[in-house]
Every structure is written in C-alpha cells, then in structure tokens.
Amino acid sequence: MGVIFGSMLLLIVLSGFAGLKTFTLSYSSVVDPDFKISSTLGKKIVITSEQLSKLEGYTDIVSYSKVIEEKVFLEFKGKTEIATIKGVDEQYQQTVAIDSTISIGQWFDPNTKQTVVGEELAFKLGLGVFDYSSKLKLIVPKLGKGQINENTLNKVFAYNVGLFNVNDIYNKQYLFSSLETAQELLSYNTNTVNALELKTIPDVDEEKLRAALSNIFDNKIIIKNKSELNDAIHKMLNTENIAVYLIFTLILIIALFNVIGSITMMIIEKKKDLLTLSNLGTSNRDIKQIFFLQGALLTFIGGGIGVLLGVLLVGSQVIFGYIKIPGTDMPYPVELTVMNVLLVLATIFFLGLVASVIASYRISKKMLNTS
Numbered sequence: 001m002g003v004i005f006g007s008m009l010l011l012i013v014l015s016g017f018a019g020l021k022t023f024t025l026s027y028s029s030v031v032d033p034d035f036k037i038s039s040t041l042g043k044k045i046v047i048t049s050e051q052l053s054k055l056e057g058y059t060d061i062v063s064y065s066k067v068i069e070e071k072v073f074l075e076f077k078g079k080t081e082i083a084t085i086k087g088v089d090e091q092y093q094q095t096v097a098i099d100s101t102i103s104i105g106q107w108f109d110p111n112t113k114q115t116v117v118g119e120e121l122a123f124k125l126g127l128g129v130f131d132y133s134s135k136l137k138l139i140v141p142k143l144g145k146g147q148i149n150e151n152t153l154n155k156v157f158a159y160n161v162g163l164f165n166v167n168d169i170y171n172k173q174y175l176f177s178s179l180e181t182a183q184e185l186l187s188y189n190t191n192t193v194n195a196l197e198l199k200t201i202p203d204v205d206e207e208k209l210r211a212a213l214s215n216i217f218d219n220k221i222i223i224k225n226k227s228e229l230n231d232a233i234h235k236m237l238n239t240e241n242i243a244v245y246l247i248f249t250l251i252l253i254i255a256l257f258n259v260i261g262s263i264t265m266m267i268i269e270k271k272k273d274l275l276t277l278s279n280l281g282t283s284n285r286d287i288k289q290i291f292f293l294q295g296a297l298l299t300f301i302g303g304g305i306g307v308l309l310g311v312l313l314v315g316s317q318v319i320f321g322y323i324k325i326p327g328t329d330m331p332y333p334v335e336l337t338v339m340n341v342l343l344v345l346a347t348i349f350f351l352g353l354v355a356s357v358i359a360s361y362r363i364s365k366k367m368l369n370t371s
Contacts, residue, residue, distance in 0.1 A: 002255035003299055007306030007348045008313070010248040014340040015314040017244060019333035021237045024167075025230060031166050032229050033065075033096055033197035034204070037213060038222045043070075045221070046192050054216045055196075060204050065092040066193040068182040074175075075137040076125045083121055084173050085138065087182020095199045098164070098176075105129035105162030113181050116162040118171035127160050136160055138177075138185055156185045249347055256299065256355040263295050263359035274363070284363065292360040299352025307344055311336065 039045045047066070055064055068087040074080060090110045093099060099107060108114035115136060117127055127136060135157040142152050158181065165171060183190065200209065210223050227234060267274070274287055314336045317323055321331025 002258050003302030004306040006252040006255040007303045008310040011310030011344045015334045017241045018335040023333035032226050034200045035198040036224050037196040040220050044192050060201050062199045063091050063094040065095040065197045067195045069194050073139040076127050079125045087177050087179045089179040101164040101166050102162050103165045113158040114161045115158045115175050115177050117175040119163050119165050120171040122163050256351050259298050259355045260359045263291050288360040288363050292356045295356025295359050303348030
C-alpha cells in the first residue's frame with residue numbers, strides 16, 4: 001500500500017506541475033513572437049531598407065514587426081506609475097495574436113497617440129477607455145542632459161482606447177502604443193528600433209533561419225525563440241518540478257523501508273524453513289534470490305497499480321475537471337505525459353530493486369547454519 005500510494009502521488013504531482021507549466025506559458029506565449037531579434041551592440045537597431053527587403057523576401061517569415069520597448073513614467077489625474085511602453089507598427093497584429101487579449105475597448109489606430117494598457121496598470125492609475133476629458137502623460141528623461149528637470153524630460157500626451165489581459169506581469173507593467181509615438185517619446189529616428197519580432201511558418205528550420213538572419217544583419221544580432229524568451233519562467237518551473245520530484249522520491253524511499261522491513265521479518269519467520277532448504281542442498285545465493293524476487297514483485301506490482309491509479313485520476317481531471325482553482329470556475333490544469341509515467345516507473349523500479357537487494361543480503365551462511 002505504501003508503494004502504491006507513493007507512486008500514485010508522485011505521478012499526480014508531476015502531472016500537476018506539467019499542467020501548471022503549460023498553463024503558465026500559454027498566457028505569456030500569446031504575446032510572444034515565434035522569434036525575436038535584438039542587437040548585440042546595445043538597445044538600438046538601425047534597420048536599413050535593404051535589410052527589410054531581404055526579410056520580406058525570405059519565404060519562411062510570414063510577417064515581422066518593428067518594436068520599441070522602454071521604461072516610462074506615467075501620470076494620469078494625479079496618479080503616477082512606472083511602466084514599460086511597447087511601441088509597435090501596423091504589422092504587429094499579424095505577427096502576434098494580440099487582438100485576443102483585448103478585454104475592454106479596442107486596439108489603437110495606426111499613427112495616432114492612442115494607447116492600450118494592462119488591466120492592473122489601468123486600475124492603479126484610475127484609467128478607463130475613450131476618456132477624452134483627460135490625457136495620459138508619458139514621460140522619459142532625455143539622454144545625456146544631466147540633472148532631471150522640466151527641460152530634460154520628453155513628454156507625450158495620449159488617450160487610452162483599450163485594456164488587455166495577458167498575465168500578471170504584462171497586466172501590471174505594460175502599455176502598447178504606435179511605433180511613431182514611442183519613437184517621438186524616446187527621440188528615435190524612423191529607422192531605429194529596439195527589436196524585430198517575427199512570425200514564421202510552422203515547423204520552420206530554425207538552424208537555417210538563424211543562419212539567414214545572421215547573414216542579413218552581419219552577425220550583430222541576438223535571436224531568441226519562444227522558449228528562450230521565457231527562459232526565466234522555464235528555469236523557475238523546472239526547478240520547482242525537480243524539487244517536488246526529489247521530495248516525493250524521498251517519501252517513496254521511506255515507503256520502501258517498509259518493504260525491507262517486511263522481507264526481513266519474513267526471513268526471520270521462515271528461518272527454520274530456510275535451514276531445511278539449505279540442508280537439502282539449496283545454495284545461499286538461490287535463497288537470497290527468492291527474497292530478492294519477492295521484494296521486486298512487491299515494488300513492481302505496487303508501482304504498476306499506483307501508476308495506473310494515478311493515470312486514472314489525472315485522466316479524469318483532464319476530462320471532467322472536477323477540481324477547480326480556488327476562487328474560480330477554472331479546472332486545475334494537469335497534463336498526463338508519457339515522460340512522467342516512464343519517470344515514475346523507472347524511479348519506483350530502481351528504488352525497489354535496491355530495497356530488494358538490501359533485504360535479501362541479510363541472509364547469511366551463519367544464519368542458515370544455526371537453529
């Protein structure tokens with residue numbers, strides 16, 4: 001029973017973390033491009049018309065968008081916040097599925113001083129949509145102007161036309177504007193941006209794409225795919241997953257001490273029978289093998305039943321979603337993967353074999369030669 005419940009719980013917890021990882025990344029991936037290009041020489045990229053022509057002619061690239069991303073100071077009706085402005089061009093909606101995140105209002109019109117703000121950021125500022133009675137003030141300091149005062153600040157006034165809901169990080173920190181608004185605020189030239197975001201064909205040859213982009217931009221760029229853009233989240237979730245796996249493996253090890261104990265008790269109980277077998281010519285090695293096989297069967301059968309029960313429980317949650325995230329009607333995310341099933345089976349089988357070896361080696365010639 002200890003092995004059954006230990007292996008079942010290990011599979012359930014690993015499936016829960018796998019579902020949580022997919023659930024978390026699904027939100028951020030909505031606003032993440034397939035690939036993002038940034039400069040190795042600093043924040044800015046100066047893009048030539050020739051480079052843009054080569055991008056447009058590369059058949060594996062469906063669309064691209066020029067992006068500017070920088071910290072700004074926001075002021076609205078006396079309330080202030082520090083946020084990140086993301087200025088994007090007209091092709092951004094074709095590059096990233098941003099429209100699906102708009103919860104209230106609409107996306108901004110091209111070449112206008114309109115913004116779309118994260119829900120939590122808007123709540124902190126008391127900012128609504130289509131409120132033309134008050135303007136949202138965007139402020140950044142001018143570069144190289146020394147002490148900050150009114151004359152060393154760039155200011156742009158904008159109207160908010162929409163709210164978006166992506167995830168906690170985006171909702172608290174980001175607002176979108178047109179590329180031209182961001183360039184005016186930061187005093188960038190029309191051909192200067194911070195990054196290029198790309199949408200590519202499905203199953204693109206990544207190695208070939210990276211080589212082509214490096215050639216276009218003279219190897220002066222950093223290219224990141226979706227996973228690399230979220231490497232911090234990946235590392236955090238993977239670390240948590242490993243920690244939980246180790247904790248539940250420790251619980252399994254404790255459960256397998258019961259297997260060692262039960263086999264040891266049986267060895268003591270059957271001591272006279274073992275002595276009889278020894279006198280009939282059974283070797284010490286064969287007697288050890290009997291108890292090794294018994295321990296192996298205990299863990300293999302118990303682990304198999306536990307994994308089967310875990311698969312049934314996780315599968316029922318995937319289908320019926322009867323366990324909800326507290327405070328919501330959303331089912332708790334779980335994901336049943338072959339890798340997790342194999343990992344649990346491999347763990348329980350390995351630990352079971354070790355426990356069986358330890359238990360069977362308690363049989364000695366001295367024990368069999370005494371009555």
